[in-house]
Amino acid sequence: MSExxxxxHDEMLAVLDWYRAAGVDIxxxxxxVDRFAQRAPARAxxxxxxxxxxxERPAAAPPxxxxxxxxxxxxxxxxxxxxxxxxILGLYDGCGLKHRATQLVFADGNPEAKIxxxxxxxxxxxxxxxxxxxxxxxxxxxxxxxxIGLDRTKVYIANTVPWRPPGNRTPTxxxxxxxxxxxxxxxxxxxxxxxxxxxxxxxxxxxxxxxGIIKMRGKxxxxxxxxxxxNAMPTLHPAYLLRNPAAKQQAWMDMLSLKLKMLxxxx
Numbered sequence: 001m002s003e004x005x006x007x008x009h010d011e012m013l014a015v016l017d018w019y020r021a022a023g024v025d026i027x028x029x030x031x032x033v034d035r036f037a038q039r040a041p042a043r044a045x046x047x048x049x050x051x052x053x054x055x056e057r058p059a060a061a062p063p064x065x066x067x068x069x070x071x072x073x074x075x076x077x078x079x080x081x082x083x084x085x086x087x088i089l090g091l092y093d094g095c096g097l098k099h100r101a102t103q104l105v106f107a108d109g110n111p112e113a114k115i116x117x118x119x120x121x122x123x124x125x126x127x128x129x130x131x132x133x134x135x136x137x138x139x140x141x142x143x144x145x146x147x148i149g150l151d152r153t154k155v156y157i158a159n160t161v162p163w164r165p166p167g168n169r170t171p172t173x174x175x176x177x178x179x180x181x182x183x184x185x186x187x188x189x190x191x192x193x194x195x196x197x198x199x200x201x202x203x204x205x206x207x208x209x210x211x212g213i214i215k216m217r218g219k220x221x222x223x224x225x226x227x228x229x230x231n232a233m234p235t236l237h238p239a240y241l242l243r244n245p246a247a248k249q250q251a252w253m254d255m256l257s258l259k260l261k262m263l264x265x266x267x
Contacts, residue, residue, distance in 0.1 A: 067094025067178045076181040082111050082189050085182065089162060095178040097171070101163035102127045107186070108134075109156040114267045115258075116192035116230075117141075117157045118183070119237065120201040121171055127164040132157050137238035141198070144238065144251065148259040156190050158183065160205045170201055180205070184226030193265055195223065195230045196258060199237030206232060213237075218254045220261065231261060 072094055079085035086106045092098070105122040108131045117133075125135035133141050145151055161171045161179045171179070183205075187195070197203040200213035207216065207223055216234045223232040235254035241247055 067096075069177045069181070072178050073181040076185040079185055079189070082107070082186065085185055085189065089182055092182075095163065095175055097161065097163035097165055097175055097179075100166050103130045105130055105132055105159065105162050105164070107156060107158045108132050109152045110154060111156055111190055113154055113156045113190070114193045114265075115150070115155045115262070116187065116190055116195050117155055117198060118195060118202050118206055119157070119159045119198045120205075121159050121161040121168075122164040123168055123239075124164070132159050133238070136242060140238040140241060144255055147252070148255050156192065158186055160202050176205060184228075187225040187230075188228045191228055192230055193267060194258070194261060195225065195232040196254075197232065197234045199240065202237075203234035207234065217250065218257060220257070231265070233257065233261070 072092070075088050075092060076085065079088055086104070089106065090104055098104075101122070105126050109117075119132060122132060123135055123137070126132055126138075132138070142151070145155065160183055161175060162182065165171050165175070195206065197206050203213055203216055204210060206225060207221070209216065213234060213236060217236060218233065220231055220233045222229055225232075233254065236247055236251045241251055
């Protein structure tokens with residue numbers, strides 16, 4: 001075993017990058033704590049008798065944990081353009097994901113496109129660049145689109161959550177509830193005729209289902225997203241295809257189905 005030695009500058013940066021990727025963002029102490037050596041906590045005093053409520057004074061509201069979904073809906077609904085919506089999201093502090101992310105990842109592509117792709121959440125590279133699907137999975141997505149004559153000038157790409165969750169974990173239901181009004185308004189403002197979801201979590205959010213992606217992929221249906229209706233189909237996430245190359249055949253069938261739907265709708 002090598003001797004302990006101080007880390008050099010590059011090694012310290014590598015450790016910090018590793019902690020950040022794992023979702024560690026708070027140092028809780030400088031020294032380890034021996035919990036077994038600590039004394040048992042003193043017995044708490046019995047609670048004081050409740051004070052009778054003053055009928056002339058309204059009861060205080062319980063403290064809010066996290067943001068308020070009704071506030072998110074109000075803010076999202078006030079946006080009349082995509083630029084306004086992006087600016088509102090940039091100032092919004094209700095979702096805790098924002099405070100651990102590097103920056104907002106709003107969208108990429110053509111806001112006037114008739115095809116909208118929706119993924120789950122930004123990854124590490126997306127968090128650094130501020131655009132969705134720019135890492136390895138994004139490069140594969142670009143090749144998938146090119147195979148049927150599309151590119152990012154002909155589609156609009158967003159995520160259900162615009163900030164990277166720590167360690168690339170799945171967003172919690174509370175986080176989704178706070179971000180969903182902004183996604184709905186984004187879809188309403190783009191008004192796509194076709195929506196394709198990428199991966200299981202995005203499919204479950206957009207289609208309001210608990211079914212698995214393997215069961216649902218490749219099937220068209222009409223969905224309501226906010227106040228907008230569109231033809232929608234789920235497909236496999238490019239990151240899944242990188243881990244499971246054999247599934248690319250299923251994804252290719254979905255892309256061909258997208259091409260046929262475009263011809264059907266005259267897009």
